[in-house]
Amino acid sequence: MSRSRLRRGAAATTMAGFGLTELMIAMVLGLIVIGAAFAIFQTSQTTFRSNEGLSRIQETARAAFELISRDVRAAGGSACSNFSAVEGADARTIQFRDNAVSGTTDSLRVVSGDDTAYRVVGSTAGSVTLHADDVDAASDVFAVNDFLILCNARKTHVVRATGVTGHTVTFAALPGGYVPTADIYAPPAAVVLARYRDVNWFVAGHGRPGGGSSLFVSRNGGDPEEVAEGVEGIAFSYLETGEDDYVDTPADWRQVVAVRVTMTLVGADVDGNQLRRTASNVVSMRGRTL
Structure with missing residues (x-):
């Protein structure tokens, strides 16, 4: 065999491509890789949505x-002492004093004084005057018909506002004409007014x-x-x-x-x-x- 024919045969062998079998194997391997990547992507998406x-x-x-x-x-509870006796016999007072928590298996009722209480600087049996440093006007925080907690270190009352003017809130007279700031057994500085929360x-x-x-x-x-x-x-x-x-x-x-x-x-x-x-x-x- 001549040298030229040997060179042509070597060149033909060198330039030979993939056969059908090799191509099919490559395609199958590629599909497996793509499928695995897609499965990982789906799992990641599911995990992300679940988390x-x-x-x-x-x-x-x-x-x-x-x-x-x-x-x-x-x-x-209220802004006053737990030892402050709750006075009165109306429904809201009884709820506050005796049934602060009540309800059923699927509903819960809770009553308390609001977290924010306002200092009282003067009072009568049917009104209180709020500290000017706490509010610009009583109407900024209270309104007529609001139920309120009025208390000092000795007594607590549930009252309903009948009037709100300036720094003064009025309500029906307390039992026995009680004046919170004039109680000799409770310091006047301890008298506060807050919303009744139900x-x-x-x-x-x-x-x-x-x-x-x-x-x-x-x-x-x-x-x-x-x-x-x-x-x-x-x-x-x-x-x-x-x-x-x-x-x-x-x-x-x-x-x-x-x-x-x-x-x-x-x-x-x-x-x-x-x-x-x-x-x-x-x-x-x-x-x-x-």
């Missing part, structure tokens, strides 16, 4: 528990397209306010003094010292499965445990 949904559920639960806990801790917590449908329910609160008999979306259900149980178990209906609401709140929360669907979690929180009534 995001769980985070939102946790944030909702944390915010809801904090708001409910704030009310329960304050139940039956809240009701419950879960109900929010009425938006697609359905679903939310946590609501009604304050002082007003319209319900939506607090947290995605709360499917709520359950309250109560612990009485000297008992070990929480019950749905206490024998004596005056002996309740703690409330357990259990919420069922739902999140967005992940691969057709709706996220659902149950969380619980126990809150002590500060006025009865300290």
Whole structure:
């Protein structure tokens, strides 16, 4: 064989491409790699959506528990001493004194004095004058028909405002003509006025397209306010003094010292499965445990 023919044969062998078998193997391997990458991408997306949904559920639960806990801790309390005797026999006074926490397994009612109280510099049996350093005008914080907590170190009264003028708030005369700032057994500087806070917590449908329910609160008999979306259900149980178990209906609401709140929360669907979690929180009534 001549040298030229040998060179042509070597060149032809060097330039030979992939055969059909090699090409099919390469395509199959490529598809496997692409499929694996797509599967990892889908898994990552599902994990991300699941974690995001769980985070939102946790944030909702944390915010809801904090708001409910704030009310329960304050139940039956005011800016005055716990030893200040609650005077009166009307329904709101009895609720404040004896049933600061009440309700059922699916709703909770809590009453207390508001966190913000205003100093009283003068009073009669049917009026108080607020400190000018606390408010520019009494009408900035109170209105006619507001229910209020008026107290000093010795006595607490639930009153309803009949007039708000300047720095003065008027109301029906206190029993026995009692004048808070003239009590010789309580310092005048300890007399304060605050709103009567009456809240009701419950879960109900929010009425938006697609359905679903939310946590609501009604304050002082007003319209319900939506607090947290995605709360499917709520359950309250109560612990009485000297008992070990929480019950749905206490024998004596005056002996309740703690409330357990259990919420069922739902999140967005992940691969057709709706996220659902149950969380619980126990809150002590500060006025009865300290």
